[in-house]
Amino acid sequence: MKIVTAGTGMAAAEFVEQLRLEGFDGEIVMYGDEDYPPYSPCVIPFFLAGEPLDTVFWKGKDFYEKYRVTARLGEPVMEVDPERRIIHAADGKSESYDHLFFATGSHSRYPRPEWLATHGVFGFKNLTDMVAIDRYITEQHVTSAVVFGGGFIGVDAALALKARGLHVSLVHRNTRLLSQMTDEEGGQFATGRLAEKTGMDIRLLTTVEKISHTNGQLTSVRLSNGQEITTPLLILSVGVTPNSAPLWGDDQGVIVNEQMLADPCIYTAGDVAVTRHAVNGEPGIYANYPNAMRQARSAARHLLHGDGSYGGSYNTTVLRKHIDFPVISAGSFTGEAVTWQRDNVWRRVYLVDGMINGYIVIGDARISGYLYQHYLARTRVDGIIRKIISAPRHDGYYREMLGFASS
Ligand SMILES: Cc1cc2nc3c(=O)[nH]c(=O)nc-3n(C[C@H](O)[C@H](O)[C@H](O)COP(=O)(O)OP(=O)(O)OC[C@H]3O[C@@H](n4cnc5c(N)ncnc54)[C@H](O)[C@@H]3O)c2cc1C
Incomplete structure (x- = not known):
């Protein structure tokens, strides 16, 4: 065969x-x-x-x-x-x-494919893109970048460039970053944490409208809100x-x-x-x-x-590269919202018929595996969900659930 x-x-x-x-x-x-x-x-x-x-x-x-x-x-x-x-x-x-x-x-879907002909404009999807960006940063001694697109891959790109030492501006058309993997409030919280912890320059509710170059070399981008950012590097990540x-x-x-x-x-x-x-x-x-x-x-x-069947897909998303405050979500963000927040930890679970329909966990991910099990098992958790998501000490919570005395 x-x-x-x-x-x-x-x-x-x-x-x-x-x-x-x-x-x-x-x-x-x-x-x-x-x-x-x-x-x-x-x-x-x-x-x-x-x-x-x-x-x-x-x-x-x-x-x-x-x-x-x-x-x-x-x-x-x-x-x-x-x-x-x-x-x-x-x-x-x-x-x-x-x-x-x-x-x-x-x-990658490009808003204006012709921009890629300008030296300094790249997609962020495959290894060919990555090798070209890496070489460009090294050869041109690049110290700043604009990333257009604040979904999962755009944020991934921005964090990688930031970790490399570049000053990064992240441009996103929505009210918040990571809009597909969060609801409005969770996305706002995650955006705030990203700005605060990484020092990234985040521009929301705007898009890259025009690029300028000198002799084919990118020099700046203009946003739809009229702002101009001087940069030699533009990463396009607006969808696939x-x-x-x-x-x-x-x-x-x-x-x-x-x-x-x-x-x-x-x-x-x-x-x-x-x-x-x-x-x-x-x-x-x-x-x-x-x-x-x-x-x-x-x-x-x-x-x-000749046997076996797939069993269906899950829409779990985990953002944790180059940050120490993971953003994790799964399922759909509809139903009754139960929210818990303390300091830099934010958690929300959506319930439908007493079962988890979706959840968002930001800042302390230890609880997410447990939520995920309940989500998959379709167990009724409406009686205990507040206790679950407000468990600041996860180990203690597990001990209690398993019937051990909590320390
Ligand atoms: C930057 C980035 C970060 C990511 N991070 C995460 C993460 O943290 N967690 C997570 O779960 N997922 C992540 N993903 C998604 C994950 O990589 C994909 O879900 C996974 O790679 C899917 O596997 P695939 O084989 O379908 O696609 P790919 O791994 O993309 O492979 C597709 C292959 O097909 C080739 N190809 C395309 N067209 C043709 C053609 N006509 N003929 C022959 N070959 C072709 C491509 O070159 C490529 O080699 C990330 C994706 C990207 C781009």
């Missing part, structure tokens, strides 16, 4: 590793649009902050040799022909498959689009079934896959690393053993 993967990212690497670990001995060919061994996008901000490049290759730099893979790097898959079971690559060649694993992830076009011709993502199949011979996983939410059943793209891993393993198990 011959397996081809479109993508060499986190989902594809996990899938291939599982196949080999479980004894699959057939041919594996991996197509990737970059020229690297599989790496973890979650870790690339650490590289930008100054850690060695090798730390991003989470399954080893020798992945392709180790798992006996023919790697076609720098050769994106342009089109899939499910009828004939072949893919067409960018170099004009075709490759047949018995099973295709389609895990092409997503790409799934790379589903080679498969179905559109960028709406790839709908899969419980076995991660999009077609009888095509598995799909990761940031390109449309799955259902494990708790509320809503279809969507739940783009995070744990989901990608579970999806890849489900696909491998089904391919090898």
Whole structure:
């Protein structure tokens, strides 16, 4: 049996590793649009902050040799022909498959793609972006940057640049940073903490409207509120689009079934896959690393053993790189809100029918694992939730819940 993967990212690497670990001995060919061994996008901000490049290759730099893979790097898959079971690559060649694993992830959405032609303007999505930014900062002795986009990845970018020693301005169109992973009040709290603890210059309710350059080199950006920021570096991080076009011709993502199949011979996983939410059943793209891993393993198990089903995705988000006040959330922010705050710790749980529908924890994450278990188990917690979220000493709380005398 011959397996081809479109993508060499986190989902594809996990899938291939599982196949080999479980004894699959057939041919594996991996197509990737970059020229690297599989790496973890979650870790690339650490590289930008100054850690060695090798730390991003989470399954080893020798992945392709180790798992006996023919790697076609720098050769994106342009089109899939499910009828004939072949893919067409960018170099004009075709490759047949018995099973295709389609895990092409997503790409940055740019407000004005033509800005990227200016020296000093970059996306923040893949290792190619990161290596280019790193080189630019070093060669140009860059000391300040503007990041446009204050979602999870934009904040990740801003924190990495800050950790590298740059002065960072973070521009976001919403009333608060991290607007998808927080509600209004939680987002305001997180934004305040980020400003206070990192010294970042945060500009809300505005966008980057225009860039200026001299001889093709970025010099400043102008915001929609009329403000001007002098900077040699602009990072664009205003959203992503799934790379589903080679498969179905559109960028709406790839709908899969419980076995991660999009077609009888095509598995799909990761940031390109449309799955259902494990708790509320809503279809969507739940783009995070744990989901990608579970999806890849489900696909491998089904391919090898013909059994197993995925069980749905979770929308948990954890922001904790380069900060000591994590921001963690899961689920939906609707229902009855129960809030607790003390000093720099802020927690809110949303209840529907007495069960956790979603939660946000900022500043002290130790309670989040416990909330997560209740959220997944769908247990009624309305009688004890105030006690749970107001437990300043987590260990003591656990001892009490388990029936030990609290110290
Ligand atoms: C900066 C950053 C930080 C992140 N931090 C976190 C975090 O802290 N926690 C977390 O849970 N998640 C995080 N994520 C998200 C996480 O990295 C993704 O959910 C995960 O990588 C999804 O795996 P994937 O294989 O679907 O996509 P990717 O790992 O992005 O891999 C997709 C691969 O497909 C390739 N490709 C694209 N088009 C083609 C084509 N046409 N042909 C062939 N190959 C193609 C790409 O080059 C890439 O190698 C972060 C993402 C980014 C960008």
